[in-house]
Amino acid sequence: MTMLPLKRFAVLALPMAALAMTTSASAQEWTPSRSIEFVAPANPGGGWDTLVRTMSRVIQQEELADESFAAINVPGGGGAVAWAQVARDNGNPHKLFATSPPMILVPLAGASRYDHTDFTPIARINTDYSIILVAADSEYQNLDDLFTALKENPSLSVGGGSAPGSMDHISVAGLASAAGMEASSVNYIPFSGGGDAMTNLMGGHIEAVIGGAGEAVGQLGEGSQLRALGVSSEERLGGGLADVPTYQEQGYDYTFDIWRGVMGAPEMPEEAVEYYEALFAEMLETDAWREASDQLGWIDAYQDSDAFATFLDEQQEQFSSVLTDLGLMRQ
Amino acid sequence: MDAFNNLMYGFGIALEPINIAYVFAGVFAGTIIGMLPGLGPISALALMIPITFAMEPSSGLILMAGVYYGAIFGGSTSSILLNAPGVAGTVATSFDGYPMAKQGLAGKALAIAAYSSFVGGTISVVFLMLIAPLLSKVAVSFGPAEYFALMVLGLTAVVSLSDKSLVKGLIAAVIGVMISIIGIDMQTGTERFTFGSIHLLDGVDFLVVALGIFALAEVFYMLLRGGGGKEAPRNAIGSLKLTRSEVKQIAGPVSRSSVLGFFTGVLPGAGATIGSFLGYSMEKRIAKDGDTFGKGNIKGVAAPEAANNAACTGSFVPLLTLGVPGSGTTAVLLGALLVMGVNPGPMMLEQRPDVFWGVVASMYIGNIFLLVLNLPLIPLIAKILDLPKPLLLSLILIFCMIGVYGMSFSVFDLLLLLGFGLVGLGMRLFGFPAAPLILALILGNIMEESMRRALQISGGDWTTFIDKPISLSLLVIAVLSLGLPLLKKRRTKRLNTAE
Numbered sequence: 001m002t003m004l005p006l007k008r009f010a011v012l013a014l015p016m017a018a019l020a021m022t023t024s025a026s027a028q029e030w031t032p033s034r035s036i037e038f039v040a041p042a043n044p045g046g047g048w049d050t051l052v053r054t055m056s057r058v059i060q061q062e063e064l065a066d067e068s069f070a071a072i073n074v075p076g077g078g079g080a081v082a083w084a085q086v087a088r089d090n091g092n093p094h095k096l097f098a099t100s101p102p103m104i105l106v107p108l109a110g111a112s113r114y115d116h117t118d119f120t121p122i123a124r125i126n127t128d129y130s131i132i133l134v135a136a137d138s139e140y141q142n143l144d145d146l147f148t149a150l151k152e153n154p155s156l157s158v159g160g161g162s163a164p165g166s167m168d169h170i171s172v173a174g175l176a177s178a179a180g181m182e183a184s185s186v187n188y189i190p191f192s193g194g195g196d197a198m199t200n201l202m203g204g205h206i207e208a209v210i211g212g213a214g215e216a217v218g219q220l221g222e223g224s225q226l227r228a229l230g231v232s233s234e235e236r237l238g239g240g241l242a243d244v245p246t247y248q249e250q251g252y253d254y255t256f257d258i259w260r261g262v263m264g265a266p267e268m269p270e271e272a273v274e275y276y277e278a279l280f281a282e283m284l285e286t287d288a289w290r291e292a293s294d295q296l297g298w299i300d301a302y303q304d305s306d307a308f309a310t311f312l313d314e315q316q317e318q319f320s321s322v323l324t325d326l327g328l329m330r331q
Numbered sequence: 332m333d334a335f336n337n338l339m340y341g342f343g344i345a346l347e348p349i350n351i352a353y354v355f356a357g358v359f360a361g362t363i364i365g366m367l368p369g370l371g372p373i374s375a376l377a378l379m380i381p382i383t384f385a386m387e388p389s390s391g392l393i394l395m396a397g398v399y400y401g402a403i404f405g406g407s408t409s410s411i412l413l414n415a416p417g418v419a420g421t422v423a424t425s426f427d428g429y430p431m432a433k434q435g436l437a438g439k440a441l442a443i444a445a446y447s448s449f450v451g452g453t454i455s456v457v458f459l460m461l462i463a464p465l466l467s468k469v470a471v472s473f474g475p476a477e478y479f480a481l482m483v484l485g486l487t488a489v490v491s492l493s494d495k496s497l498v499k500g501l502i503a504a505v506i507g508v509m510i511s512i513i514g515i516d517m518q519t520g521t522e523r524f525t526f527g528s529i530h531l532l533d534g535v536d537f538l539v540v541a542l543g544i545f546a547l548a549e550v551f552y553m554l555l556r557g558g559g560g561k562e563a564p565r566n567a568i569g570s571l572k573l574t575r576s577e578v579k580q581i582a583g584p585v586s587r588s589s590v591l592g593f594f595t596g597v598l599p600g601a602g603a604t605i606g607s608f609l610g611y612s613m614e615k616r617i618a619k620d621g622d623t624f625g626k627g628n629i630k631g632v633a634a635p636e637a638a639n640n641a642a643c644t645g646s647f648v649p650l651l652t653l654g655v656p657g658s659g660t661t662a663v664l665l666g667a668l669l670v671m672g673v674n675p676g677p678m679m680l681e682q683r684p685d686v687f688w689g690v691v692a693s694m695y696i697g698n699i700f701l702l703v704l705n706l707p708l709i710p711l712i713a714k715i716l717d718l719p720k721p722l723l724l725s726l727i728l729i730f731c732m733i734g735v736y737g738m739s740f741s742v743f744d745l746l747l748l749l750g751f752g753l754v755g756l757g758m759r760l761f762g763f764p765a766a767p768l769i770l771a772l773i774l775g776n777i778m779e780e781s782m783r784r785a786l787q788i789s790g791g792d793w794t795t796f797i798d799k800p801i802s803l804s805l806l807v808i809a810v811l812s813l814g815l816p817l818l819k820k821r822r823t824k825r826l827n828t829a830e
Contacts, residue, residue, distance in 0.1 A: 044377025077532035205474030
């Protein structure tokens with residue numbers, strides 16, 4: 001029973017200690033005084049979890065930080081449970097979490113009390129892109145073929161790996177808008193994951209799939225049952241996706257980033273933010289990171305805290321307008 | 332004899348001393364993980380990714396696959412001894428396994444579970460080896476309409492799982508479906524039955540319900556009946572030996588359920604839990620002594636145990652031949668393989684035969700290890716039943732609490748567990764069977780999602796369910812399996828009244 005008062009004391013003492021550090025030693029750099037809780041707001045195995053575990057591992061392996069990064073899974077509500085938990089930890093410089101477009105989309109859909117402005121942006125780390133896939137024996141050879149068919153017959157089904165109004169749906173709806181269609185006319189079929197959607201495409205149950213390029217790359221190439229029609233990046237991607245033209249190359253002025261980054265507790269001290277920015281920038285330069293990113297199909301897209309904050313605001317605007325078109329805005 | 336050569340090549344890899352060590356470590360860790368309720372293979376595998384990162388891909392997958400099927404193997408132990416399923420795939424094992432343990436036959440139940448798991452695992456590895464590449468076609472042939480039909484067929488088992496009162500069974504099933512759709516609706520993003528709580532947005536975890544309704548309810552029930560507990564013969568683990576006639580009895584169920592389980596596992600999204608239920612209800616229907624299922628029939632332990640292990644192996648088919656994960660656990664495995672630089676998919680057999688055949692061969696070895704490891708452990712583990720009742724009940728309670736908390740670190744889930752424990756107690760007191768609820772909980776959500784997906788694809792045209800041959804045949808079997816027992820009942824009733 002002595003645990004409780006102690007814990008309470010720690011909660012009070014930490015921000016105070018951080019405050020003391022900022023005032024008395026402002027000339028000195030801030031460094032973590034205990035291990036850092038690095039939260040993946042989801043179950044083990046997903047995108048957030050992989051980011052958290054890969055970053056923690058690389059930082060430890062390359063001995064970039066004196067204190068360790070402890071990966072913690074807080075699943076629930078598409079991230080909302082973890083966000084509610086971190087939001088309570090005002091000013092704690094030892095609490096970070098992985099983030100990506102759902103940080104914007106879930107609050108816009110009205111499923112979280114907290115949105116990105118409630119937290120401290122630390123850095124954007126990397127990005128993946130959307131990719132449009134069809135079956136290898138499909139008659140569609142490029143985006144024009146697909147969208148001509150979709151315009152004629154809007155009931156053709158496009159599968160994705162997440163619920164309506166979330167990442168995959170926004171991505172394909174935005175592309176449809178750019179192709180001159182009504183965003184809401186796409187017959188988007190939500191599956192329980194990108195893999196599920198791709199299996200259904202291979203089986204001929206749906207016409208096309210919108211998914212993450214990193215997830216799809218293993219499915220393409222020699223002997224593949226699938227064909228990629230376009231990626232949402234500005235320039236062509238490398239490796240196994242070098243042959244896949246961008247949307248823009250094919251005359252569709254539209255790009256979509258599946259960015260990933262790190263945010264911290266609300267009102268994190270400026271010194272701590274600077275410390276993490278520098279740490280992550282250094283991490284991106286290591287060979288261990290390079291190797292892991294290559295294997296996972298990640299593309300570095302570093303932004304520091306200020307740039308990331310601006311980027312997040314822009315994303316919110318862009319997503320709001322697509323969600324409004326789709327009639328899914330709930331905020 | 333291509334498969335034979337490939338297998339020899341695989342054994343060449345799997346029999347390297349280091350890989351034998353990995354298989355052993357994997358299945359041993361898996362057994363332990365499986366025995367502890369709550370700690371499932373998914374989180375265990377995710378935690379292992381950093382360890383396997385630096386390993387040879389074949390060794391890494393051998394180790395991780397061992398943990399996975401080891402957990403399904405070991406999961407039966409707590410189902411049988413404590414009525415607390417160790418992993419989701421072993422819920423059905425408790426239906427007859429726990430009654431057997433109460434009758435002092437714990438040793439026999441555990442031995443049957445071990446033998447059946449071994450046979451199920453081994454038969455399915457043979458299938459995996461011989462026809463995996465062909466099966467990738469089967470895996471993708473199931474679209475939303477076919478899944479809907481399969482789930483309907485699965486749900487017809489409610490009739491056979493309802494023992495005395497069909498109405499009470501149906502009521503339990505409806506409650507199960509309702510629990511299964513709690514959370515954000517995948518098709519529209521609408522919240523259902525969440526009462527505004529963010530803790531319910533992702534729905535209720537299956538194991539929370541299963542542990543509550545089975546294990547906790549049992550604890551409450553025993554408490555209500557007073558601590559005496561003279562009815563259960565303590566100190567009686569019983570013999571592990573099976574008589575010749577018992578072996579004969581379970582031979583059929585084990586081999587049928589192994590095949591059924593394997594094919595269920597091949598379908599992405601179906602998996603060990605559904606496989607074990609299908610195996611159980613199939614055997615209950617065709618057995619002559621079907622009405623003793625649920626009261627400690629050895630076939631009721633053998634069938635789900637063979638099926639869930641076979642399904643576990645089957646789930647490697649879509650993972651390795653298509654590169655798509657069929658379940659949460661195989662999704663983590665896929666992630667681990669990608670990190671190790673292996674791209675599972677149609678080309679994997681050509682590009683990385685070492686990984687494919689190495690793992691297949693290691694599964695033979697792993698299943699033997701599991702049998703050799705588990706059989707001598709049975710008398711030791713079953714000693715838990717010798718504990719005085721107050722201790723045993725507290726232990727079950729603690730196991731369930733730790734298990735649930737360890738899954739989600741959520742106090743809310745602990746309250747849910749308690750709530751479902753009380754629901755389970757109420758059901759027992761008023762004679763509602765728990766199995767239909769659990770079955771409906773597993774199938775309900777997939778059934779609903781598949782139905783709506785299929786209709787969305789077809790533009791709202793219901794004939795999509797009978798246009799497709801697979802879906803049509805599954806629905807016909809469903810109607811037959813519902814109709815025939817009812818007709819039979821009616822006829823016997825008419826005969827009775829005529830007399």
